[in-house]
Amino acid sequence: MGKTRIVIDHSICHTNAKIDPRECRKCLFVCDPAVFLMHPTIEDEHPDPHNPEIWKVDAIWLSKCTGCMKCVSACPENAIQVFPG
Numbered sequence: 001m002g003k004t005r006i007v008i009d010h011s012i013c014h015t016n017a018k019i020d021p022r023e024c025r026k027c028l029f030v031c032d033p034a035v036f037l038m039h040p041t042i043e044d045e046h047p048d049p050h051n052p053e054i055w056k057v058d059a060i061w062l063s064k065c066t067g068c069m070k071c072v073s074a075c076p077e078n079a080i081q082v083f084p085g
Contacts, residue, residue, distance in 0.1 A: 002085040004067065006035065006059035012079040015041075015054045019077050022055050026074040033064035036071070 013019045021038050028036050037060045040053075059065070067084040 004062050004065045004085045005083040006062060006065065006071075007081045007083070008057055008059065009079040009081075010056055012077045013075070014056045019079065020055070021057045024076065025057075026076065027057060027071040027080060030070040030074040032068075032070075033061070033066060035059050035061050035065050037061075 011017055013021055013024070015022070025038065028034075028038060036057050038055055038057045041056050065082070065084075067082065069082055071080050072078075072082055
C-alpha cells in the first residue's frame with residue numbers, strides 16, 4: 001500500500017484566488033486528525049514573498065489522513081483531491 005496523496009489546487013484556494021482560505025477554512029474544521037495547515041506563503045511570484053496577508057492551505061501530516069474524504073466534501077470549490085495510498 002502506497003502513501004496517501006492530497007492535492008490542493010492553489011489556483012482556486014489561495015489568498016489571491018477564487019477562495020481566500022482565511023475566510024473559508026472548511027477543510028480545517030472537518031478534518032478530525034488535523035492533516036491540514038493554513039500558513040502564510042513564501043513564494044517568489046508575489047511582489048512581497050514575506051507578506052503575511054498571503055495565505056494558503058497545505059496537507060502537511062499525510063500519515064494522519066484516514067481517507068474519510070470529509071475535506072473533499074466540505075470544499076465549496078472542489079479544490080481538494082485525495083488519493084488514498
